[in-house]
Amino acid sequence: MSALDEIKIGGLGASRKRVEDSRFIRGKGNYTDDITLPGMLHMEILRSPLAHARIKSIDTSKAWDIPGVHLVLTGEMMATRNLAWMPTLSYDTQAVLATDKVRFQGQEVACVIADDPYIAKDACEAIDVDYEPLPVIVNPRQAVADGAPVIRDDKESQTGNVIYDWEVGDKAGTDRAFEQADLVSKLQLHYPRSHPSPIECCGSIADFNRATSKLTVYMTTQAPHIIRAAVALVAELPEHMIRIISPDIGGGFGNKVPVYPGYVCSILASILLERPVKWIEDKSGNLISTGFARDVYLDGEMALRRDGKILGVRIHTDADHGAFFSDAQPSKFKIGLMHSAFAAYDIPAAHLTARGTYTNKAPGGVAYRCSFRVTEAMFFQERMVQAAADDLGMDQAEFRRMNFVRDEDFPHRTPFGFLTDSGQYAKCLDVGLKAIDYEEFRREQAEARKRGRLLGLGISTMTEPLGAGNSREYDILGIKMFDSAELKVHMTGKAIVRTGAKTQGQGHETTWAQIVSHELGIPADDIVVEEGDTDTAPFGMGTYASRSTPVAGAAVAMVSRKIRAKARKLAAHLLEVSEEDVEWELGRFYVRSAPDRGVTIQECAMAAYSNMPDGMEPGLENTAYYDPPNLTWPFAVYIVTVEVDPETGVWDVLKMVAVDDCGVRINPMIVEGQIMGGLTEAYAMANMQFITFDADGNCVGSNYMDYLLPSAWETPGFELHSEVVTPCPHHPIGAKGIGECAAVGGPAAFVNAVIDALGGTGVRNIDMPLLPDRVWEAITYRRDVSGAPPVRADD
Amino acid sequence: MTIVYDDHEGQITDVPVRRIRFTVNGEKKIAEVEPRLLLAHLIRRGLGLTGTHMGCDTTNCGACTVLVDGRPVKSCTMLAVQADGHEISTVEGLASASELHPLQEGFREEHGLQCGFCTPGMMLAAKALLDENPDPSEEDVRWALSGNLCRCTGYQNIVKSVLWAAAKLRAEAGEA
Helix, strand or coil, X not given: CCCCCCCCCCCXXXXXXCCCHHHHCCCCCCEHXXXXXXXXXXXXXXXXXXXXXXXXXXXXXXXXXXXXXXXXEEHHHHHHCCCCEEEXXXXXXXXXXXXXXXXXXXXEEEEEEECCHHHHHHHHHCCEEEEEECCCCCCHHHHHCCCCCCCCCCCCCCCCCEEEEEEXXXXXXXXXXXXXXXXXXXXXXXXXXXXXXXXXXXEEEEEEECCCCEEEEEECCCCHXXXXXXXXXXXXXCHHHEEEECCECCCCCCCCCCCCHHHHHHHHHHHHHCCCEEEECCHHHHHHHCCCEEEEEXXXXXXXXXXXXXXXXXXXXXXXXXXXXXXXXXXXXXCCCHHHCCCCECCCEEXXXXXXXXXXXXXXXXXXXXXXXXXXXXXXXXXXXXXXHHHHCCCHHHHHHHHECCHHHCCEECCCCCEEXXXXXXXXXXXXXXXXXXXXXXXXXXXXXXXXXXXXXXXXXXXXXXXXXXXXXXXXXCEECCEEEEXXXXXXXXXXXXXXXXXXXXXXXXXXXXXXXXXXXXXXXXXXXXXXXXXXXXXXXXXXXXXXHXXXXXXXXXXXXXXXXXHHHHHHHHHCCCHHHEEEECCEEEEXXXXXXXXXXXXXXXXXXXXXCCCCCCCCEEEEEECCCCCECCEEEEEEEEEECCCCCCEEEEXXXXXXXXXXXXXXHHHHHHHHHHHHHHHHHHHCCCCEECCCCCEECCCCCCCCCCCCCCCCCCEEECCCCCCCCCCCCCECCCCCHHHHHHHHHHHHHHHHHCCCCCCCCECCXXXXXXXXXXXXXXXXXXXXXXXXXXX | CCCCCCCECCECCCCXXXXXXXXXXXXXXXXXXXCCCEHHHHHHHHCCCCCCCCCXXXXXXXXXXXXXXXXXXXXXXXXXXXXCCCEEECHHHCXXXXXXXXXXXXXXXXXXXXXXXXXXXXXXXXXXXXXXXXXXXXXXXXHHCCCCCCCCCCCHHHHHHHHHHHHHHHHHHHHC
């Protein structure tokens, strides 16, 4: 018997068609809003129209009078159950329903539970709230100004609006580097507030059963086990009586990690009414109140030697966290993994200071398609590198190449203390430059310039830390960041694998089976994958920050190896030889001295239930918990060429190439899908997608008419390259995270391209998104353009 | 049929009701609906056809796209009463019992979906295009789908999926 063809059985490297597609293309997905339970009621939330105001009174009597209304909840009522406030994922508190005052536009003030969502909405409009407006703060500068109102006057220890001052790196070493510098290059920018905005909004159906005391919650969560723990703590229910089920999710991108007031209210309502209560958020609710991302002011400088060597970097970040510090991030780091900046470059010294402030804006600070603020880190890195190369008069590609960490220098300790694992940075850059035809484009650019046409080329490179933990350094609220997988091989050799991750479109149902297939030789079609039910799935931290393949995927490989180890004993028993004489090839054990004598993994599975050796525990099942030794560090080069219209400021993408080295690709088709999706979000952020606020704290971007997302028409085509493969040295199958790389590294490529097109004008920065009016202003007045709120009249 | 109201001292709001007749996926239906009921809610709640999704409420995202008399319509913007006398097609009507529609096959073959939430609307918008133009260019497809948002795929594979389906439909038409 010959070895199996791994690609044919859907193993590692197969572009296997997705299992989950069968239901989605038929309209048979099972999203939260598709679920209807007997006796189910509907909940709607009344939100604050003002960004900062004291609540003088709330009159709910007219709402109660509407037929079909079962319950009207206010903060006062929540307070009697100690639920008016809840803890956040960053050791702060957040109002569930406002009691004292509202602190951002869209904040939850009351909710109505009724027979029908239309009735619930009617009743919300019948609630009369008397507000006393207060001065509004929409950026950190206002937050720390003299006489600024204290937003969090609910906290006794809070005398101003600063949440934290934090630093990391080597201050003294960095100071020395700047003393030795021939040239210091500076850059200031604002990474605008963005919203992950999956097409499906958040929602939940809470179903409390008095007879069993069990609470089942169907909800849009990327991290069901964290939610179970949070519900146990917040609602003070016993954890074994809480079952969180995350059904199909219509996109997450970080938006569906936090605990939101709507979830909590639906749970309390179900407990009070003893009926299932469904809450489905509308788009405005989603955009104005749930986890935003970014909104960071970055101010940095780079110490340079005349020959182009980078000697040191200083960064100061000023983060606008909104009204509650509820970032979903590892607890040891106040500004996420911002200090992963410049990890791809060999820089002797670096120092970062960070300040966080409260403002009258929605809370969040979620990792929107990135590993805890690495998007801001990589954006600043590549914008700073471009500015430095320009200041030195050096070629953009050469400047990067000479400062890259070299292939032979891994593992490499970054100046902020991360240990990068592997990579071929220069090779990736070469592939990208060739694909964009770099030299030829530079010639065309010079020619075009003579005729008044503005062409530009932008390079962005990135490496990001993906796959938190290890558990020594990474935890959320003290819960260590590891993951798990459970594998049960049935007697006929078919199997089920469950993990603590939760797919939202990434294709786990397809790819986890491929890992098992690679490890055990069981055809992928014989393996079903299940996630998202806390009563059945092993504990895990969920899916975000590109951590599924690095952590849960590794656990799938490790549990498969445990199964194989037991199967080897079964094989030895069946073959009547000692275990040491048994060899493995994909899907089959055989006798070393007689390769024709063998048993398949399926025969071993049958033996585990029907013919195990004396004394062996029956069955072929196991669980693995995987605590990664390090993060994985994929690398990418993104290069964009653009043409800018000097008359209007409109810019078009001419070509974009992406070179991603994410180590071993489990399913190349799915990996490419992730990259294209990320590039599109990068384009969106660079071109049109942002949330801003006017001086009164009104959210501009509260619906899809104001919050612009690119359609198929605007989105450019992408050319993907997968030639460079550097397996992760510590991951069981050599894979690295990939889901977010393009969204992280992509934005700087677009912005660098536009700034490059404006070469000679002295413009160093235009804040994203590069709206036509901003680009036009930069060209016309030869000046930098800030996008910081309050909103500009032209935008 | 039974409707139970909570008795608030005999007070029942007189919810106005209109009777409408329409066809959904080839089946004739009669429904009694509140005049303000959105077509999307009639489809999802009234008919239980949950493949039509709701994303944005403002007619921007296209997740709720269905065909009304063959033309793509965002069903969150149309009232159910406006469907009176019309033919509605939803994603559930695309496949026959034994066979997928080429668009469904195309989306699977070309990895034209990830989370799947926009997919039904995308396929129906694409169907309206292919019914009119069996041999569209990439640009035609991008324009036809420009009212439907996807946050996962970056559209490139969606365009490929539609072109895959167009080619298959043309081949089938050639054989016929």
